[in-house]
Amino acid sequence: MKNIALLGSGFIAGVHMEGWKRITGANIVAFFEIVPEKALNFQEKYSIPHYSSLPRLLEEKEVDIVDVCLPTFLHRDYVLQSAQAGKHIICEKPMALNVEDAVAMKNACQLNGVELMIGHALRFWGEYKKAKELVTQGKIGKILSLDAYRLSVSPTWSVVSWILQQNLSGGAALDLHIHDLDFANWVGGKPIEVFSRGVQSVNGSWDHAQTSIRYSDGIIANIEGGWMMKGEFPFTMGYRILGTEGVIEWEFRAGVNIEQRGDANPIIIYREGEKEEKINAQDDDAYYLELKYFFDCIENHRTIEQATPDHGITAVRIATAALESMEKGIIVRL
Ligand SMILES: NC(=O)C1=CN([C@@H]2O[C@H](COP(=O)(O)OP(=O)(O)OC[C@H]3O[C@@H](n4cnc5c(N)ncnc54)[C@H](OP(=O)(O)O)[C@@H]3O)[C@@H](O)[C@H]2O)C=CC1
Ligand SMILES: O=C1CO[C@H](CO)[C@@H](O)[C@@H]1O
Structure with a gap:
């Protein structure tokens, strides 16, 4: 107890x-x-x-x-x-x-x-865990690139809306984007370079980001994240991982916010000369x-081996490098 x-x-x-x-x-x-x-x-x-x-x-x-x-x-x-x-x-x-x-x-x-x-x-989320496992098993060969995204409408539930203020939340470029930056680190290894372009909301907060990360063994990650979607755009996340022998793809759409999580789509694996393979990797609630x-x-x-302080620090390092890159228009070497 x-x-x-x-x-x-x-x-x-x-x-x-x-x-x-x-x-x-x-x-x-x-x-x-x-x-x-x-x-x-x-x-x-x-x-x-x-x-x-x-x-x-x-x-x-x-x-x-x-x-x-x-x-x-x-x-x-x-x-x-x-x-x-x-x-x-x-x-x-x-x-x-x-x-x-x-x-x-x-x-x-x-x-x-x-x-x-x-x-x-995401380190506890069925479809992300499965992607990591498939990559580790070599199911799609050597990894070449990883695309991941996480998009939603603006979060407005906080009374003082701290989340919409760049200096309090880091904007979507830190708050939302960070999930996929950490996922990319999990799969990609040691990040060495970050370049990012972003869009600012009217209040100056970087709320939509497209970040490219280069890893030490050559993997390129392209991550998109933001909360500037409009209307009834559902909370959307997904990934596509390209390897020398195949592709792993998954997309998930929730309700307007992430708490409305229904049944997920299967992961699809594409390999040369083979029929597509669908895997249902949905697990219990990740939280x-x-x-x-x-x-x-x-x-x-x-x-503790997952979501350690070092994982947290590296994710913040990349997100803040992305912010610097967006502001200065430069590639940030880590
Ligand atoms: N892992 C995940 O998927 C998610 C993680 N998060 C993270 O969780 C954290 C909290 O986010 P979230 O729950 O959405 O935020 P909320 O605003 O919903 O909740 C935070 C609570 O803290 C209160 N608060 C505000 N200012 C202060 C203060 N100065 N001192 C003490 N309490 C204060 C808020 O009050 P008030 O309403 O008045 O602001 C609110 O009750 C963030 O770091 C966020 O990034 C959030 C969502 C999902
Ligand atoms: O995944 C998430 C859902 O959206 C929230 C804000 O909009 C984020 O804080 C959170 O990490």
Whole structure:
């Protein structure tokens, strides 16, 4: 049994809450939220004690794990507070707004002897896991290129709309794009060069990005991400991986937002001289699987190997290099 404090009561905090409820031995002892009316709604829905101060929560409750579901600009501060209090931490992606903050978070956890995992949920998502597995098995030969995309309409659910402000969320180029940047790193290896072009919203936020990454063994990744889609454009994500002996392709469309996840399409594998092969790789909810993996690692003293702080830092490094590339029109060498 482990006691968990949930920080935030917004969109992803609700998704995590549903995940934690399914994990035997995971006991949510309290949640932290500074907005009173949001706290009231969450408390009514889940019947768990509310705190508007993290130090007070940690003083009054026995806590083993802190789950940081706060806006991105708060990740560093709350991870540092939790690490200094000796708690293991799972923190939502993007790890931080910049590499310096992300490194400080990793160091604080190391210094205080606590574990840290980052919410890179695609590493737990059936079709992305399967793609990685197929690539590792050599199903399509040596990988040459990877295309991935993630597109949605603008997220407007936050009361203060922190997410629409570049300096608080990093814009879609950091917030949304980062999922596929991390996926590309997982498949591609060591990134060495980033070039990106982007589109800014009226408020100056980089909200649509097309980023090209070169990896050390020659793989090229082309990643598109943004939340400038219009009208009823459904949340869309997918990938196409080209190898010397085949292609793996997958596309998924949800509702207007990602929480409305229905049945997925199969992955399709194309190989020279063969009929297309369809694989249904849909798995349980990735957010639940991510939390369960983290929880099991903590309970059983196992090393966290997925969505590690280093994975989080590298993803932030590429996203911020992409932002620099967009702003200056240059190739950024890592
Ligand atoms: N892994 C994934 O697929 C997803 C990850 N995320 C990530 O999760 C994090 C949270 O995002 P999301 O749940 O969408 O955000 P929300 O805005 O829905 O929730 C964040 C909560 O924190 C509150 N908050 C705002 N400012 C402060 C502050 N200064 N101090 C304390 N709390 C504050 C918000 O209140 P208010 O409403 O007033 O702003 C809100 O209740 C982000 O880093 C985001 O990138 C988000 C969605 C999916
Ligand atoms: O995948 C996601 C869904 O969209 C959200 C914002 O629009 C992101 O924060 C999140 O990471």
